[in-house]
Amino acid sequence: MDLKLEVVVIPVSDVDKAKEFYIDTLGFRADADFPIHDGYRIVQVTPPGSACSIIFGEGLTTAPAGSAQGLHLIVTDIEQAVGELTGRGVAVDGPFHDDTGAFHHSGGTHRVPGLAPERPSYGTFASFTDPDGNEWFLQEVTVRAPGR
The missing domain is CATH 3.10.180.10 (2,3-Dihydroxybiphenyl 1,2-Dioxygenase, domain 1)
Incomplete structure (x- = not known):
């Protein structure tokens, strides 16, 4: 399927x-x-x-406005993407990486400012919210994992 x-x-x-x-x-x-x-x-x-x-x-959802979290937009150059969004007036947090070296924790816990060491694909993030507070992440992916 x-x-x-x-x-x-x-x-x-x-x-x-x-x-x-x-x-x-x-x-x-x-x-x-x-x-x-x-x-x-x-x-x-x-x-x-x-x-x-x-x-x-x-009339599309009963979820409270601003309750969406963890939506990801994939970019190939996170510094460029952050710069473009900031230039458009969007408040962006980041770039940052998680202190575990894996996927980011919820909220702002375990965030380390700056690019992930050695800048591995999938390792660096930035975040912003829409006017209601729906949470979006940018994730830098330069080389896709096998099968993707």
Whole structure:
């Protein structure tokens, strides 16, 4: 069976503010904006180069606005990505790596400022939030693990 992650729903409080952030600030592609009826609206946007989109709107989830955590955007040069986001007015924490040398812990625990020693693929991160507080990570991947 071939399974592909196509869409992730994120909870937001203000659809137009989220749309402005994701499209105008981050540069995500605007795919759709369907105001179906009062209380039900679907907005779909896609990060540049991604096969997976995000959807937000009204009447799509019961999750509290800003409760999405651990969403990852993969970049090949984290310093460049941080610079671009910062230049667009996004407050970015990082780059950083985890003191275990593995995947980052939840929250800010175990974060060590700066690039991972020897800059291994999958080892360096940065983070930012959208206007509601949904948490996004940048993860630097320069060489994919086998099979990916």
